[in-house]
Amino acid sequence: MSAGWSLWVMFLVVLNMGITFFLYLWGPRAKIPTLPDGTSGHVWAHGVLREGVRKLPLWWVLFSGAMFVIGFTYLALFPGFGSFKGLLGWTSHGELAHNVAVNQATLAPLMERFKLYPVEQLSSDPAALQMGKVLFEDNCAACHQRSAKGNVALGAPDLSDGDWLYGGSGSDITTSIHDGRSGVMPPWASLGADNVKNLAQYVLSLSGAPHDAAKAAAGQPLFATCAACHGAEGKGNPALGAPNLTDKVWLHGSSVADIEKSIGEGRQGHMPAWSPRLSDEQIRVVAAYVYHLSHPADESRQ
Template identity: 90%
Template sequence: MSTGWSFWVMFLVVLNMGTTFFLYLWGPRAKIPTLPDGTSGHVWAHGVLREGVRPLPLWWVLLSGAMFVAGFIYLALFPGFGNFRGVLGWTSHGELANAVAANDARRASLTERFKLYPVEQLANDPAALQMGKVLFEDNCAACHQRSAKGNMTLGAPDLSDDDWLYGGSGNDITTSIHDGRSGVMPPWASLGADNVKNLAQYVLSLSGSPHDAAKAAAGQPLFATCAACHGADGKGNQALGAPNLTDHIWLHGGSVADIEKTIGEGRQGRMPAWNPRLSDDQIRVLAAYVYHLSHQPDGDKP
């Protein structure tokens, strides 16, 4: 801090500690006028309660004195009196650096062990899962939620099920985190409003959802436009990130309005690449945690 601020802090310390120390020394010696019965003359409840005057107990005097001694010792050993660094030379930056170094040393030994196993096996390691959970909450939860259930508003998929846009193997998940993913569903409003509605009904029929059979039949020939990405059977294509349309899992919502909007206006999704922020070792641990989330028994899933 600047010299001016240093002197201001020193002034406040001297003022506060000096005032309280003076009161500590003066208080036990102060002469308070008292009545013959030993009270101060202050009464309450029509004289039923009277204020007595007693000397401070010895334990209070000794404890308060010890607090002043501790305060003076602290100011001598640690920073607190302006720019005086303290006899020990302690700094918060140094304390943080030591803590980071100690944590890095502990983490390095774990990381070396983690390198020995594939992601699928690492997903069963409690230490790796603990580290992966922290990495997930710090970097992924903003879009996928802490529960990993995803967010339809953002188009962030549910990571706790076994449905994958780009593959759910350890290598696939690692690649998704490391390099990121970009997906584009082009808008098909050019088909016309009625055709978009018919096509939406056919898409609903693929998953066995309630639908209008007549409109679905009219929309079936139009699905040839979609088959290039989603496949003729609507099973999707993980190489392209085209979702499976035959299940009941919807990235942007499965209502009639949601599907019509997806077809008519298109969708764009982007999973950012995390390799600039996370090391390769951290990405592997994070991939193991995500893999673990989707391979738990249903009762244990978040």
């Protein structure tokens, strides 16, 4: 805090506490003119109600005095009076560091236990799932939603459906979280508008979705361009992050317009690496939670 701001804060503290303390001392001693009947002369309801004048109750005087003592004590012990650090030397940064250290010391034995098991087995551990859920909601829900159902507008995949771009094993999921993923679907507008539409109908046919059979037949030879990534049968390629086009799971939407846009304009997806933010142990816990979401009835976790 600069000297100017420090002086300004000190001025405001002295002004406010000075005024209130003056009123506190003056209030019990203030002389208010009264009538012989002990009222101030203010009346309502045609004289039925009259304002009485009485001393402040003792409990109010004592309670208010105690509040001033507490306030002055706080300003002496803790930061609050400009740049004065307080006699205790307390800081919010120090408090945070202490709490983090206590939390890490509490979690350390748990994290050591988590290291003993693969992600698949860890996905049945209630403590790991509880921690993984919190970490997921804090770090992943912004794109994948709290429910992990994904977000078509962002191209964030549904993590609960068992369909995986880069593989769904514990190791694959851990790698995706740790290192991040970047995928590019190149634009194929150069094929021409009609060919893009025909190719979109063929892609729809691969998943058994309603489609124009004639246009799909015309688009089938064009799919050879896509087979390099998606495979000749459209089953995808986890090594490249090329999605399976036959399973009715759509990353960017399943409408004809969505598919034509994906083909004509291309798509880009980026999953950031979380290793700079999360520890290896935390990443394994998140991976276990994600694995659990997509394997709710996995017998290996019984």
